[in-house]
Amino acid sequence: MSVFLATHERTHSCGALRASDAGKRVVLTGWVQNYRDHGERIFIDLRDREGVTQIVADRERIAAIHAVADQFRNEWCIGIVGEVKLRGQQLAKGVPGEERKLKAMTNTKIQTGEVEVWIDEVEVFSKADTPPFAIEDDVDTNDSVRLKYRYLDLRRPRLQRNLVMRSQITRTTRDYLACTGFLEIETPFMVKYTPGGARNFLVPSRLNPGNFYALAESPQIFKQLLMVAGYDRYFQIVRCFRDEDLRNERQPEFTQIDIEMSFVNEKILQTTMEGLMAKLWKDVLGIELTLPLRRMTFAEAMDKYGVDKPDLRLDLILTDVTEGFKGSGIKFIDDAIAAGGIVKALRIPKNEKFTRALIDELPNFGKQYGLKGVTTVRLQEGGVWQGLKGVPDEARAAITAKVGAQVGDAIVFVADKWKVANTALGGIRLHLGDKLGLIRKNEWQFMWLTDPPLFEVDEGEIAAAHHPFTSPRTEDEDMLETAPEKVLARAYDLVLNGVEVGGGSIRIHRSDLQARAFKALRISDENQRAKFGFLLDAFKFGPPPHGGIAFGLDRLAMLMTGAEYMRDVIAFPKTQKGSDLMTDCPTPVSAKQLDELFIQVKPDLPVK
């Protein structure tokens, strides 16, 4: 053990000292953030996760200490004992006009800027190599370098603040849910493989040659079984694993706040969750949310915003103008309508930033959504459209009125299949909102998205939009057999500033209804048994009505911390190819290890 620590205990963090502490003898520990050597006197910024304190090694005070401090370099880990002094205290002694000087000496950039600590004892716990990048918030360093030296990156105040806040989020969540009657119960990570949905990571079973576990995509099935077992309010802050292609907001392992409740309807569940959000925002951010949160149906969201997760910090809305364009004589529009598509319009109120250049890049922007064309018009005096000719006066006036455009406004039109037109114009809405500075960045716009379709139909294939246990709306049950694509679900997403932060549903608990849902999904009895036999069995033994929700903790943390990248709220994240650059993972394994698992790797794999 360090001699220093045998006789001293830290008295303050590096963010704690204030003017009122002047004169105290304190013990500080931390890392050398920076040093300014003035010969006789060395100023050192000492950093820990709470902040920075200036410490001073003065030759006149103690020459030996000064000699040690002279060696200090960035990121050395040290401990000191010293006296807290007001900045420049010794200057003020009887010298005229020094009061003002003293004031100028406080460093307003740091919390402890009024004081400094004059070192009387010191111990170097450990020296440090020159770090590959500066430990500062505004360092602009390549992600791969940051990830390789993640432990250094994590020393940066910004990331420390993010992880502190993430910890507050999970603590507050546990507090709230525990106080609301929820039990925290763990479920297995290594589970039965079920095809469909996201790809699973597989884990070979040595004890069962040729057999594999899957890493759980989510605890969905288990939490429903816990409801059957009578643990009627469950939660878990749990890791989930999905072997899909990655994005900024997607990691191969991510964390959910997973929740399930019995004897509830949508209203009760959503209200309970609103309470969680309100507590999180109050306790972690100090912000009062107004409850209840806004609700919007899936149909309205798609119609007005083109997406199922509208960003309501932006007021622009979409309008369906298919009717107005019928028989317009504009070829690409007529073609789209003839093919069963729609025409959608986005009104951009008069805006000087909406330049020719911005308009010209829209078709190219639309291409990434599969859009063939984007047309933008500007409304001139007398209802004239600048930019699109040939639309009859009457139709033009009707469309302009429906969109609600005024002279000087612009209207962006797209025409395509329903899904493409909506998704693309929804994307354009966000793109332009950003470019034109119309997104109110300081707002927290929550909303519940409700009544989504129960099934997704894609090229004749029908699939569960959420999962096959999602309950249809009672009034839609009869359409399960006749028009399944029209059945709406008792499902809901919580959307915040255009990000889906959570989603869930009321589950089916009646076996007759479940059978009809499976039938609509064209899942055979045999298949049902093979995949979900245990759940169907369990549902024979008095399952309660139940429903749940899961929040993406990483996404919540991203939004609450204002982080731009999900990697910035995860201590040890993975790259876009799922690798960990610090530990160099994943790696090949030895033939012996494979042998033990009865696994043979294809011989023509490229060697890394």
Added chain:
RNA sequence: GGAGCGGUAGUUAAGUUGGUUAUAACGCCGGCCUGUCACGCCGGAGGCCGCGGGUUCAAGUCCCGUCCGCUCCGCCA
């Protein structure tokens, strides 16, 4: 699976039409400095130009391939 951007000193970047010894800033090392806090001043070291091939008298620069990182589409939550 597809599209785009990037990889040059420890870090971030510049590098012209292919042409002498590959620049700069910060950082690093040595020295000086009594109030700095992005301290300042003087001096110095530091390069497999991601990797492999090709074209050429000559490649950081052109061509082909490949690896890695990032963003997006598909996919997925």
